Amino acid sequence: MIVECQHVTKRFEGRVVVDDLELEVSAGECFGLLGPNGAGKTTTLKMIYGVTAPSEGSIRVFGVDVVRDPRTVRKRLGVTLQENALMEVLSPVDNLRVFGRYHLLSESEIESRIEYLLDFLELRSHADLPVQALSGGFQRRLSIALSLMNQPELLILDEPTTGLDPAVRLSLWSRVGELRAQGTTVLLTTHYMEEAERLCDRLVILAEGRVLVEGAPKELIRRHLARDALEIEQDPVRHGPVMAALPGVKTQQAGRRLMLYADDGAALLQAAERAGADHAGLHLRPTNLEDVFLALTGTGLEGGA
């Protein structure tokens, strides 16, 4: 087991931020922490890499008690912080060098690692320019490169793609895939459902410091809803008759939107039309984690769905 959290609780000034968390990440897995802002995702990560101590409970990483021996643990993991912390007047290469020294790598190890990472994260074209001259996507890739300097067995990514454009996001996802193919365990937080579905083998959804559910993305969707989702955008007074005509179908409502869930989407679509749903507002799509989250909490991930 790479990460084991047992009965972990964290309180800040009397407020419970993480509440009795149980979590296990096994070797080679990509594990996601999902939840809205303030759910306790970043605090959980900080406890796992040992920069914040839990108020109660124990955390073992690589089998080592991280509170007792944070140096040993952090030698073997890498962390990409939510906000880039780069030395802006220095070049990407110099930033990587400085970070290699934090890990006490030898100068020759540092140089060979830099060579590898410049290619792996496509940094070579601007390797010697000051970081402040580089785009947001480039800076993000550099941040990830920094956290890979020590060839970590566990890579922790705190909202790796927040604020990035879709192309950069896609390319980062494929880098994460390559790292996993090399055997790196990945632990990430995100509030992008698509990201979680694409990357994570397993995930937990957190809200207010508690685990709501845990499982593989597909399994969570099956367990809580159904394969297909039919969205109906219409005047809410029409929701009632549609629901009444389709007894036994799982539904949820968010303002003008009514969602119906079934494993056979095509049949559901026809049934909804027969029941008088507004044609113009129908949209059939695969059920996603956002639906699961809505079903579990009654609110959307980005607040106020």
Place this chain on the structure above:
Amino acid sequence: MIVSPRHALSVWKRNFALYRRTWKLNLLPNFFEPILYLVSMGIGVGAYIQEMGGTSYVAFIAPGLVAVAAMNGASFEVTYNAFVRMNFDKTYESMLTTPIQPEDVLAGEVLWAMSRATIYGGCFLLVIAAMGLVSPGRALIALPLVPLTGLLFAAIGIAFSLRIPNIDLFSFYFTLFLMPLFLFSDVFFPLQERLSGVWLYVAEALPLLHPVRLMRAAFAGHASAMVFWDLAYIAALALALLLVAARITRRRLMG
């Protein structure tokens, strides 16, 4: 947690890597500052002063200005620069994702502040040796006092920086603390001769007084038993403040 010297050194190297990029911008103003005082006060005002403390006025103020250069070099580093690294640039946050511990960060920063003090104090020492205000031999004796002064003001400055919530408060530190020290710590006139009674003892609390007195002893080439008191004062105050700073650093960086 005990300081790991190699990790502390990696923090130092981080600052050095950045300094190498910007040293021309940083070094010149700091380098000229004590020279301007030396010229204005020493040669300008000095023209009207026959002698002070048994030497020319310019030779009287030279040792104190070396200590002042060291004080300023260290102070900027542990105040504005350290505050920005801690609160705005997330530098420490990113260091703590590696095996570096808060105590290593503190040790590296203090070591770096001492280096900056040595760069400025050392350059100025070189200038006044070239001007013949101190012999090369005595300048060598004075040299280790430069990082020692840096240590003292690194400790004072970092302890202050860790406690303030707002970067604007540094103007108090510079104007109401360092500036009076600069003016009243035996640099420009023999402080002890202007004081009497209990004030003689109260003045001993001034942190800059001790490095200045040590520097003066090194320049003069003879020392009294007072140097032990001066050294003890510097060591004790620096150690006490660094222990406090270590506790606060851990609390601040590991919320």
